[in-house]
Amino acid sequence: MLIRRITLDAIAAGTVTAVFRRWDRPRVRPGGTQRTPVGVLEFTAVEPVDPTALTERDAHAAGFADLPALLAAQSGHGQLFRIRLRVAGPDPRVELRSRARLNADERAELTRRLDRLDRASRTGPWTATVLDLIAGNPGTRAPDLAARLGRETLPFKRDVRKLKELGLTESLQVGYRLSPRGEAYLRG
Structure with missing residues:
Protein backbone atom coordinates (compact mmCIF):
# COMPACT_ATOMS: atom_id res chain seq x y z
CA MET A 1 0.00 0.00 0.00
CA ASP A 91 12.96 -1.84 9.44
CA PRO A 92 15.28 -4.82 10.02
CA ARG A 93 17.07 -4.07 6.76
CA VAL A 94 18.43 -0.82 8.23
CA GLU A 95 20.40 -2.67 10.92
CA LEU A 96 21.38 -5.40 8.46
CA ARG A 97 22.79 -3.03 5.85
CA SER A 98 24.76 -1.06 8.46
CA ARG A 99 26.98 -4.07 9.26
CA ALA A 100 30.34 -3.15 7.80
CA ARG A 101 31.99 -6.47 8.65
CA LEU A 102 31.06 -9.93 7.50
CA ASN A 103 32.23 -13.13 9.09
CA ALA A 104 32.89 -16.20 6.95
CA ASP A 105 29.45 -17.68 7.57
CA GLU A 106 27.67 -14.43 6.63
CA ARG A 107 29.76 -14.09 3.48
CA ALA A 108 29.05 -17.71 2.49
CA GLU A 109 25.31 -17.24 3.07
CA LEU A 110 25.26 -14.07 0.96
CA THR A 111 27.18 -15.83 -1.81
CA ARG A 112 24.73 -18.73 -1.69
CA ARG A 113 21.72 -16.39 -1.93
CA LEU A 114 23.24 -14.32 -4.73
CA ASP A 115 24.07 -17.50 -6.64
CA ARG A 116 20.47 -18.62 -6.23
CA LEU A 117 19.22 -15.28 -7.62
CA ASP A 118 21.58 -15.65 -10.58
CA ARG A 119 20.43 -19.22 -11.27
CA ALA A 120 16.75 -18.22 -11.09
CA SER A 121 17.16 -15.39 -13.60
CA ARG A 122 15.84 -15.94 -17.11
CA THR A 123 18.51 -13.61 -18.46
CA GLY A 124 21.49 -15.16 -16.70
CA PRO A 125 23.74 -14.03 -13.86
CA TRP A 126 23.24 -10.40 -12.91
CA THR A 127 23.99 -9.84 -9.21
CA ALA A 128 27.74 -9.12 -9.44
CA THR A 129 27.23 -6.86 -12.47
CA VAL A 130 24.53 -4.81 -10.74
CA LEU A 131 26.48 -4.54 -7.48
CA ASP A 132 29.57 -3.35 -9.38
CA LEU A 133 27.50 -0.89 -11.40
CA ILE A 134 25.93 0.64 -8.29
CA ALA A 135 29.32 0.73 -6.54
CA GLY A 136 30.79 2.72 -9.42
CA ASN A 137 27.79 4.99 -9.94
CA PRO A 138 26.17 5.92 -6.63
CA GLY A 139 23.23 8.30 -6.91
CA THR A 140 22.66 7.56 -10.59
CA ARG A 141 19.05 7.30 -11.74
CA ALA A 142 17.72 3.76 -12.19
CA PRO A 143 16.78 4.35 -15.88
CA ASP A 144 20.36 5.44 -16.59
CA LEU A 145 21.83 2.40 -14.81
CA ALA A 146 19.41 0.05 -16.56
CA ALA A 147 20.28 1.57 -19.95
CA ARG A 148 23.99 0.93 -19.33
CA LEU A 149 23.13 -2.75 -19.07
CA GLY A 150 20.69 -2.68 -21.99
CA ARG A 151 17.83 -3.49 -19.62
CA GLU A 152 14.38 -2.11 -19.04
CA THR A 153 14.00 0.04 -15.94
CA LEU A 154 11.28 -1.83 -14.05
CA PRO A 155 12.94 -5.28 -14.14
CA PHE A 156 16.22 -3.61 -13.19
CA LYS A 157 14.57 -1.94 -10.19
CA ARG A 158 13.03 -5.27 -9.13
CA ASP A 159 16.51 -6.79 -9.14
CA VAL A 160 17.93 -3.94 -7.07
CA ARG A 161 15.12 -4.47 -4.54
CA LYS A 162 16.27 -8.09 -4.22
CA LEU A 163 19.74 -6.83 -3.34
CA LYS A 164 18.20 -4.37 -0.89
CA GLU A 165 16.39 -7.26 0.83
CA LEU A 166 19.80 -8.80 1.48
CA GLY A 167 21.04 -5.52 2.98
CA LEU A 168 23.52 -4.89 0.15
CA THR A 169 22.10 -1.67 -1.31
CA GLU A 170 20.17 1.36 -0.15
CA SER A 171 17.88 3.68 -2.03
CA LEU A 172 18.77 7.34 -2.23
CA GLN A 173 16.56 10.28 -3.16
CA VAL A 174 17.91 9.64 -6.66
CA GLY A 175 19.43 6.26 -7.43
CA TYR A 176 21.16 3.82 -5.13
CA ARG A 177 24.41 3.16 -3.34
CA LEU A 178 26.02 0.17 -1.76
CA SER A 179 25.37 -0.17 1.94
CA PRO A 180 28.28 -0.76 4.32
CA ARG A 181 27.33 -4.46 4.17
CA GLY A 182 27.42 -4.35 0.36
CA GLU A 183 30.80 -2.65 0.39
CA ALA A 184 32.12 -5.27 2.81
CA TYR A 185 30.83 -8.05 0.59
CA LEU A 186 32.48 -6.61 -2.52
CA ARG A 187 35.77 -6.07 -0.68
CA GLY A 188 35.86 -9.83 -0.19
Missing part, protein backbone atom coordinates in the same frame (compact mmCIF):
# COMPACT_ATOMS: atom_id res chain seq x y z
CA LEU A 2 1.44 3.35 -0.97
CA ILE A 3 1.54 5.91 1.81
CA ARG A 4 2.90 9.41 1.28
CA ARG A 5 5.99 10.37 3.25
CA ILE A 6 4.20 13.15 5.12
CA THR A 7 1.64 10.61 6.32
CA LEU A 8 4.36 8.11 7.26
CA ASP A 9 6.05 10.77 9.36
CA ALA A 10 2.74 11.52 11.11
CA ILE A 11 2.21 7.79 11.77
CA ALA A 12 5.69 7.61 13.28
CA ALA A 13 4.89 10.63 15.44
CA GLY A 14 1.63 9.02 16.57
CA THR A 15 -0.58 11.78 15.19
CA VAL A 16 -2.05 9.58 12.42
CA THR A 17 -3.48 6.22 13.46
CA ALA A 18 -5.64 5.37 10.43
CA VAL A 19 -5.72 5.73 6.69
CA PHE A 20 -8.63 5.27 4.31
CA ARG A 21 -8.61 3.57 0.94
CA ARG A 22 -11.17 2.65 -1.71
CA TRP A 23 -10.65 -0.88 -2.95
CA ASP A 24 -12.74 -3.60 -4.56
CA ARG A 25 -11.35 -5.87 -1.80
CA PRO A 26 -8.91 -5.28 1.08
CA ARG A 27 -5.28 -5.10 -0.04
CA VAL A 28 -3.89 -5.54 3.48
CA ARG A 29 -5.05 -7.64 6.41
CA PRO A 30 -5.07 -7.22 10.17
CA GLY A 31 -1.75 -8.39 11.58
CA GLY A 32 0.00 -7.79 8.27
CA THR A 33 3.04 -5.57 8.06
CA GLN A 34 4.75 -3.32 5.55
CA ARG A 35 8.28 -1.94 5.61
CA THR A 36 8.48 1.80 5.08
CA PRO A 37 11.08 4.57 5.46
CA VAL A 38 9.82 5.20 9.03
CA GLY A 39 9.90 1.54 10.09
CA VAL A 40 7.66 -1.49 9.90
CA LEU A 41 3.97 -0.64 9.93
CA GLU A 42 1.48 -3.09 11.38
CA PHE A 43 -2.11 -3.08 10.19
CA THR A 44 -4.18 -3.58 13.33
CA ALA A 45 -7.63 -3.42 11.73
CA VAL A 46 -9.08 -3.31 8.23
CA GLU A 47 -12.77 -2.52 8.16
CA PRO A 48 -15.26 -1.50 5.50
CA VAL A 49 -16.93 1.80 6.36
CA ASP A 50 -19.87 3.76 5.09
CA PRO A 51 -18.64 7.26 4.18
CA THR A 52 -21.81 8.76 5.69
CA ALA A 53 -20.85 7.23 9.06
CA LEU A 54 -17.44 8.92 9.23
CA THR A 55 -16.85 11.48 11.96
CA GLU A 56 -14.56 14.37 12.76
CA ARG A 57 -12.65 11.91 14.97
CA ASP A 58 -12.02 9.71 11.90
CA ALA A 59 -10.76 12.76 10.00
CA HIS A 60 -8.32 13.71 12.74
CA ALA A 61 -7.11 10.10 13.14
CA ALA A 62 -6.25 10.15 9.42
CA GLY A 63 -4.47 13.51 9.63
CA PHE A 64 -7.17 15.65 8.03
CA ALA A 65 -8.20 19.03 9.41
CA ASP A 66 -11.89 18.16 9.30
CA LEU A 67 -14.48 15.72 7.97
CA PRO A 68 -15.12 17.55 4.66
CA ALA A 69 -11.38 17.32 3.84
CA LEU A 70 -11.38 13.58 4.56
CA LEU A 71 -14.48 13.00 2.45
CA ALA A 72 -13.08 15.04 -0.45
CA ALA A 73 -9.96 12.88 -0.44
CA GLN A 74 -12.01 9.67 -0.53
CA SER A 75 -14.00 10.21 -3.69
CA GLY A 76 -13.83 7.44 -6.24
CA HIS A 77 -15.06 3.94 -6.80
CA GLY A 78 -14.98 0.84 -4.66
CA GLN A 79 -15.65 0.08 -1.02
CA LEU A 80 -14.15 2.51 1.48
CA PHE A 81 -11.93 0.83 4.09
CA ARG A 82 -10.52 2.19 7.34
CA ILE A 83 -7.05 0.79 7.97
CA ARG A 84 -5.80 1.24 11.51
CA LEU A 85 -2.04 1.09 11.76
CA ARG A 86 0.95 1.72 13.95
CA VAL A 87 4.72 1.57 13.77
CA ALA A 88 5.65 -1.90 15.00
CA GLY A 89 9.41 -1.37 15.02
CA PRO A 90 12.40 -0.44 12.92
Whole structure:
Protein backbone atom coordinates (compact mmCIF):
# COMPACT_ATOMS: atom_id res chain seq x y z
CA MET A 1 0.00 0.00 0.00
CA LEU A 2 1.44 3.35 -0.97
CA ILE A 3 1.54 5.91 1.81
CA ARG A 4 2.90 9.41 1.28
CA ARG A 5 5.99 10.37 3.25
CA ILE A 6 4.20 13.15 5.12
CA THR A 7 1.64 10.61 6.32
CA LEU A 8 4.36 8.11 7.26
CA ASP A 9 6.05 10.77 9.36
CA ALA A 10 2.74 11.52 11.11
CA ILE A 11 2.21 7.79 11.77
CA ALA A 12 5.69 7.61 13.28
CA ALA A 13 4.89 10.63 15.44
CA GLY A 14 1.63 9.02 16.57
CA THR A 15 -0.58 11.78 15.19
CA VAL A 16 -2.05 9.58 12.42
CA THR A 17 -3.48 6.22 13.46
CA ALA A 18 -5.64 5.37 10.43
CA VAL A 19 -5.72 5.73 6.69
CA PHE A 20 -8.63 5.27 4.31
CA ARG A 21 -8.61 3.57 0.94
CA ARG A 22 -11.17 2.65 -1.71
CA TRP A 23 -10.65 -0.88 -2.95
CA ASP A 24 -12.74 -3.60 -4.56
CA ARG A 25 -11.35 -5.87 -1.80
CA PRO A 26 -8.91 -5.28 1.08
CA ARG A 27 -5.28 -5.10 -0.04
CA VAL A 28 -3.89 -5.54 3.48
CA ARG A 29 -5.05 -7.64 6.41
CA PRO A 30 -5.07 -7.22 10.17
CA GLY A 31 -1.75 -8.39 11.58
CA GLY A 32 0.00 -7.79 8.27
CA THR A 33 3.04 -5.57 8.06
CA GLN A 34 4.75 -3.32 5.55
CA ARG A 35 8.28 -1.94 5.61
CA THR A 36 8.48 1.80 5.08
CA PRO A 37 11.08 4.57 5.46
CA VAL A 38 9.82 5.20 9.03
CA GLY A 39 9.90 1.54 10.09
CA VAL A 40 7.66 -1.49 9.90
CA LEU A 41 3.97 -0.64 9.93
CA GLU A 42 1.48 -3.09 11.38
CA PHE A 43 -2.11 -3.08 10.19
CA THR A 44 -4.18 -3.58 13.33
CA ALA A 45 -7.63 -3.42 11.73
CA VAL A 46 -9.08 -3.31 8.23
CA GLU A 47 -12.77 -2.52 8.16
CA PRO A 48 -15.26 -1.50 5.50
CA VAL A 49 -16.93 1.80 6.36
CA ASP A 50 -19.87 3.76 5.09
CA PRO A 51 -18.64 7.26 4.18
CA THR A 52 -21.81 8.76 5.69
CA ALA A 53 -20.85 7.23 9.06
CA LEU A 54 -17.44 8.92 9.23
CA THR A 55 -16.85 11.48 11.96
CA GLU A 56 -14.56 14.37 12.76
CA ARG A 57 -12.65 11.91 14.97
CA ASP A 58 -12.02 9.71 11.90
CA ALA A 59 -10.76 12.76 10.00
CA HIS A 60 -8.32 13.71 12.74
CA ALA A 61 -7.11 10.10 13.14
CA ALA A 62 -6.25 10.15 9.42
CA GLY A 63 -4.47 13.51 9.63
CA PHE A 64 -7.17 15.65 8.03
CA ALA A 65 -8.20 19.03 9.41
CA ASP A 66 -11.89 18.16 9.30
CA LEU A 67 -14.48 15.72 7.97
CA PRO A 68 -15.12 17.55 4.66
CA ALA A 69 -11.38 17.32 3.84
CA LEU A 70 -11.38 13.58 4.56
CA LEU A 71 -14.48 13.00 2.45
CA ALA A 72 -13.08 15.04 -0.45
CA ALA A 73 -9.96 12.88 -0.44
CA GLN A 74 -12.01 9.67 -0.53
CA SER A 75 -14.00 10.21 -3.69
CA GLY A 76 -13.83 7.44 -6.24
CA HIS A 77 -15.06 3.94 -6.80
CA GLY A 78 -14.98 0.84 -4.66
CA GLN A 79 -15.65 0.08 -1.02
CA LEU A 80 -14.15 2.51 1.48
CA PHE A 81 -11.93 0.83 4.09
CA ARG A 82 -10.52 2.19 7.34
CA ILE A 83 -7.05 0.79 7.97
CA ARG A 84 -5.80 1.24 11.51
CA LEU A 85 -2.04 1.09 11.76
CA ARG A 86 0.95 1.72 13.95
CA VAL A 87 4.72 1.57 13.77
CA ALA A 88 5.65 -1.90 15.00
CA GLY A 89 9.41 -1.37 15.02
CA PRO A 90 12.40 -0.44 12.92
CA ASP A 91 12.96 -1.84 9.44
CA PRO A 92 15.28 -4.82 10.02
CA ARG A 93 17.07 -4.07 6.76
CA VAL A 94 18.43 -0.82 8.23
CA GLU A 95 20.40 -2.67 10.92
CA LEU A 96 21.38 -5.40 8.46
CA ARG A 97 22.79 -3.03 5.85
CA SER A 98 24.76 -1.06 8.46
CA ARG A 99 26.98 -4.07 9.26
CA ALA A 100 30.34 -3.15 7.80
CA ARG A 101 31.99 -6.47 8.65
CA LEU A 102 31.06 -9.93 7.50
CA ASN A 103 32.23 -13.13 9.09
CA ALA A 104 32.89 -16.20 6.95
CA ASP A 105 29.45 -17.68 7.57
CA GLU A 106 27.67 -14.43 6.63
CA ARG A 107 29.76 -14.09 3.48
CA ALA A 108 29.05 -17.71 2.49
CA GLU A 109 25.31 -17.24 3.07
CA LEU A 110 25.26 -14.07 0.96
CA THR A 111 27.18 -15.83 -1.81
CA ARG A 112 24.73 -18.73 -1.69
CA ARG A 113 21.72 -16.39 -1.93
CA LEU A 114 23.24 -14.32 -4.73
CA ASP A 115 24.07 -17.50 -6.64
CA ARG A 116 20.47 -18.62 -6.23
CA LEU A 117 19.22 -15.28 -7.62
CA ASP A 118 21.58 -15.65 -10.58
CA ARG A 119 20.43 -19.22 -11.27
CA ALA A 120 16.75 -18.22 -11.09
CA SER A 121 17.16 -15.39 -13.60
CA ARG A 122 15.84 -15.94 -17.11
CA THR A 123 18.51 -13.61 -18.46
CA GLY A 124 21.49 -15.16 -16.70
CA PRO A 125 23.74 -14.03 -13.86
CA TRP A 126 23.24 -10.40 -12.91
CA THR A 127 23.99 -9.84 -9.21
CA ALA A 128 27.74 -9.12 -9.44
CA THR A 129 27.23 -6.86 -12.47
CA VAL A 130 24.53 -4.81 -10.74
CA LEU A 131 26.48 -4.54 -7.48
CA ASP A 132 29.57 -3.35 -9.38
CA LEU A 133 27.50 -0.89 -11.40
CA ILE A 134 25.93 0.64 -8.29
CA ALA A 135 29.32 0.73 -6.54
CA GLY A 136 30.79 2.72 -9.42
CA ASN A 137 27.79 4.99 -9.94
CA PRO A 138 26.17 5.92 -6.63
CA GLY A 139 23.23 8.30 -6.91
CA THR A 140 22.66 7.56 -10.59
CA ARG A 141 19.05 7.30 -11.74
CA ALA A 142 17.72 3.76 -12.19
CA PRO A 143 16.78 4.35 -15.88
CA ASP A 144 20.36 5.44 -16.59
CA LEU A 145 21.83 2.40 -14.81
CA ALA A 146 19.41 0.05 -16.56
CA ALA A 147 20.28 1.57 -19.95
CA ARG A 148 23.99 0.93 -19.33
CA LEU A 149 23.13 -2.75 -19.07
CA GLY A 150 20.69 -2.68 -21.99
CA ARG A 151 17.83 -3.49 -19.62
CA GLU A 152 14.38 -2.11 -19.04
CA THR A 153 14.00 0.04 -15.94
CA LEU A 154 11.28 -1.83 -14.05
CA PRO A 155 12.94 -5.28 -14.14
CA PHE A 156 16.22 -3.61 -13.19
CA LYS A 157 14.57 -1.94 -10.19
CA ARG A 158 13.03 -5.27 -9.13
CA ASP A 159 16.51 -6.79 -9.14
CA VAL A 160 17.93 -3.94 -7.07
CA ARG A 161 15.12 -4.47 -4.54
CA LYS A 162 16.27 -8.09 -4.22
CA LEU A 163 19.74 -6.83 -3.34
CA LYS A 164 18.20 -4.37 -0.89
CA GLU A 165 16.39 -7.26 0.83
CA LEU A 166 19.80 -8.80 1.48
CA GLY A 167 21.04 -5.52 2.98
CA LEU A 168 23.52 -4.89 0.15
CA THR A 169 22.10 -1.67 -1.31
CA GLU A 170 20.17 1.36 -0.15
CA SER A 171 17.88 3.68 -2.03
CA LEU A 172 18.77 7.34 -2.23
CA GLN A 173 16.56 10.28 -3.16
CA VAL A 174 17.91 9.64 -6.66
CA GLY A 175 19.43 6.26 -7.43
CA TYR A 176 21.16 3.82 -5.13
CA ARG A 177 24.41 3.16 -3.34
CA LEU A 178 26.02 0.17 -1.76
CA SER A 179 25.37 -0.17 1.94
CA PRO A 180 28.28 -0.76 4.32
CA ARG A 181 27.33 -4.46 4.17
CA GLY A 182 27.42 -4.35 0.36
CA GLU A 183 30.80 -2.65 0.39
CA ALA A 184 32.12 -5.27 2.81
CA TYR A 185 30.83 -8.05 0.59
CA LEU A 186 32.48 -6.61 -2.52
CA ARG A 187 35.77 -6.07 -0.68
CA GLY A 188 35.86 -9.83 -0.19
